[in-house]
Amino acid sequence: MTGQVRTVDGRVAGRRGQATRQKLLDCLSEMLSSSPYRDVKVIDVARKAGTSPATFYQYFPDVEGAVLEIAEQMAAEGAGLTDVLAKRSWVGKSGWQAAQELVDGFLDFWRKNDAILRVVDLGAAEGDKRFYKIRMKILNSVTNSLTDTVKELQSKGKVDKDVSAAAMAGSLVAMLAAVASHQKGFQSWGVKQAELKPNLALLVHLGITGKKPTK
Amino acid sequence: MTGQVRTVDGRVAGRRGQATRQKLLDCLSEMLSSSPYRDVKVIDVARKAGTSPATFYQYFPDVEGAVLEIAEQMAAEGAGLTDVLAKRSWVGKSGWQAAQELVDGFLDFWRKNDAILRVVDLGAAEGDKRFYKIRMKILNSVTNSLTDTVKELQSKGKVDKDVSAAAMAGSLVAMLAAVASHQKGFQSWGVKQAELKPNLALLVHLGITGKKPTK
DNA sequence: TACTTGTCCTGTCATGCCGTCAGCTTACCG
DNA sequence: CGGTAAGCTGACGGCATGACAGGACAAGTA
Numbered sequence: 001m002t003g004q005v006r007t008v009d010g011r012v013a014g015r016r017g018q019a020t021r022q023k024l025l026d027c028l029s030e031m032l033s034s035s036p037y038r039d040v041k042v043i044d045v046a047r048k049a050g051t052s053p054a055t056f057y058q059y060f061p062d063v064e065g066a067v068l069e070i071a072e073q074m075a076a077e078g079a080g081l082t083d084v085l086a087k088r089s090w091v092g093k094s095g096w097q098a099a100q101e102l103v104d105g106f107l108d109f110w111r112k113n114d115a116i117l118r119v120v121d122l123g124a125a126e127g128d129k130r131f132y133k134i135r136m137k138i139l140n141s142v143t144n145s146l147t148d149t150v151k152e153l154q155s156k157g158k159v160d161k162d163v164s165a166a167a168m169a170g171s172l173v174a175m176l177a178a179v180a181s182h183q184k185g186f187q188s189w190g191v192k193q194a195e196l197k198p199n200l201a202l203l204v205h206l207g208i209t210g211k212k213p214t215k
Numbered sequence: 216m217t218g219q220v221r222t223v224d225g226r227v228a229g230r231r232g233q234a235t236r237q238k239l240l241d242c243l244s245e246m247l248s249s250s251p252y253r254d255v256k257v258i259d260v261a262r263k264a265g266t267s268p269a270t271f272y273q274y275f276p277d278v279e280g281a282v283l284e285i286a287e288q289m290a291a292e293g294a295g296l297t298d299v300l301a302k303r304s305w306v307g308k309s310g311w312q313a314a315q316e317l318v319d320g321f322l323d324f325w326r327k328n329d330a331i332l333r334v335v336d337l338g339a340a341e342g343d344k345r346f347y348k349i350r351m352k353i354l355n356s357v358t359n360s361l362t363d364t365v366k367e368l369q370s371k372g373k374v375d376k377d378v379s380a381a382a383m384a385g386s387l388v389a390m391l392a393a394v395a396s397h398q399k400g401f402q403s404w405g406v407k408q409a410e411l412k413p414n415l416a417l418l419v420h421l422g423i424t425g426k427k428p429t430k
Numbered sequence: 431t432a433c434t435t436g437t438c439c440t441g442t443c444a445t446g447c448c449g450t451c452a453g454c455t456t457a458c459c460g
Numbered sequence: 461c462g463g464t465a466a467g468c469t470g471a472c473g474g475c476a477t478g479a480c481a482g483g484a485c486a487a488g489t490a
Contacts, residue, residue: 007437007438011436011437011438012437013437013438014436014437014438014486016437016438016439016485016486017437017438017439020438020439036338036341036343037252037253037337037341038252038253038278038279041475041476041477042476042477042478043475043476043477051439051440052439052440052441053440053476053477053478054439054440054441054442054478054479054480055438055439055440057477057478057479058438058439061478062477062478063253064253114340118337118340118341121336121337121340122252122333122336122337123251124397124400125329125333125336125396125397125400126251126252126333127399128251132400132403135400136404160427162413163414163417164406164410164411164413164414166404166405166406166410167401167406167410167411167414167415168414168417168418170394170401170404170406170411171390171394171411171414171415171418172390172418174390174393174394174397175386175387175389175390175393175394177393178389178390178392178393179385179386179389179390181340182339182340182389184342185339185340185347185350186382186385188347189351189381189385190381191379191381191382191385195379195381195382196379196382196385196386198377198379199378199379199382199383199386200382200386202378202383202422203383203386203387203390203418203421203422206418206421206422206425207417207418207421210421210427212375212425222466222467226465226466226467227465227466228466228467229457229458229465229466229467231456231457231466231467232466232467235467235468256446256447256448257447257448257449258446258447258448266468266469267468267469267470268447268448268449268469269449269450269451269468269469269470269471270467270468270469272448272449272450273467273468277448277449431490432489432490433488433489433490434487434488434489434490435486435487435488435489436485436486436487436488437484437485437486437487438483438484438485438486439482439483439484439485440481440482440483440484441480441481441482441483442479442480442481443478443479443480444477444478444479445476445477445478445479446475446476446477447474447475447476447477448473448474448475448476449472449473449474450471450472450473451470451471451472452469452470452471453468453469453470454467454468454469454470455466455467455468455469456465456466456467456468457464457465457466457467458463458464458465458466459462459463459464459465460461460462460463
């Protein structure tokens with residue numbers, strides 16, 4: 001899939017090299033969780049990995065490059081977010097359940113990868129196409145799936161034709177991503193997870209079907 | 216209100232000093248729009264302002280500190296976001312209009328201040344309480360207003376009691392903020408502003424009232 | 431064992447930014 | 461005109477960056 005792992009100067013990395021490379025990625029990942037993105041320095045990552053800055057630059061052009069690598073790995077994992085939605089009916093109780101599971105899956109995934117996702121989000125918002133692409137990769141499976149659902153419901157006459165399926169799906173996904181990345185904020189503001197989830201599910205259901213769920 | 220503007224070492228800033236300070240803030244602001252947050256250096260800001268790095272450190276402890284200052288200024292401005300909502304009825308056509316105007320105001324405000332808001336969002340997501348507070352300051356007026364609306368509708372029996380007003384309002388506001396900060400993303404993905412806005416308004420209306428709008 | 435080859439890592443260096451300080455200049459006031 | 465405080469900067473030690481050459485190491489060959 002990735003073909004071959006290569007160093008910056010073009011050599012192919014062997015067993016040992018790949019291990020070092022991965023260790024650097026892991027340490028960077030950890031670092032991103034514990035300190036602000038702006039303050040993450042190559043030298044700290046290298047020290048944490050028990051190696052030297054020069055080694056880091058052998059495998060990655062800069063911190064951004066390494067972050068992109070981590071994000072790619074995560075994106076592959078995140079493709080599974082959409083499994084929940086496959087072949088789901090959005091009519092009746094089944095729809096309410098689909099909405100709930102989508103919300104659950106999303107929040108979990110985000111909580112697990114919040115540090116990287118933060119950086120990816122920033123990069124995308126700043127207009128960096130590489131980050132933007134990865135963000136798409138993660139969100140697209142869900143967005144596309146939801147878009148299809150809306151279109152299908154529209155063709156059956158169950159949803160107004162003047163709804164833009166893509167815009168609706170995109171907005172809902174953006175909402176999920178935003179709420180997920182500010183989960184802590186909600187909590188310290190007095191909103192509990194237990195309240196948050198059903199409300200998000202309700203909004204998703206309302207947005208997709210245009211109707212209140214039958215619970 | 217702010218009392219007196221002071222330098223880092225305690226002196227009070229006079230006319231000239233305040234002008235320099237403001238110029239630094241303006242240049243920083245511009246810089247944030249044109250290059251990634253991670254790459255904004257004090258020396259560049261100072262150069263752009265026609266002064267020296269030492270001067271920067273006279274007025275701000277670091278880049279973050281200056282960003283907070285800009286964000287404060289913006290937050291004051293952003294308090295006006297809620298004007299649109301004051302004394303609005305969410306019943307009938309008026310509700311649909313309120314939703315539309317809210318979305319309009321939000322997207323405009325975000326587009327105007329996207330660079331700072333990006334950084335504030337990042338800081339908040341990273342758990343920095345100072346950034347989190349400012350984010351609240353900007354969003355709270357809207358969130359609270361929406362929360363009140365939902366509660367009012369609940370007391371009149373027009374909205375289900377099991378909806379958490381705060382969670383719903385918070386989710387909607389988070390959605391608006393997220394979509395706003397990825398406006399460019401939506402566009403390059405094939406979703407036009409003209410489609411986006413009504414869909415967001417629809418979602419807001421659905422979330423607040425639980426019903427489709429009468430247009 | 432000695433030699434070769436290619437991978438892997440680091441010491442070192444020039445460069446550039448950070449953050450601080452002493453000290454110079456400028457403005458204001460009696 | 462002299463005093464005082466504001467305003468600014470040159471210069472410096474410290475540290476991160478990013479490049480390079482060369483040493484360490486493993487594996488294969490004879």
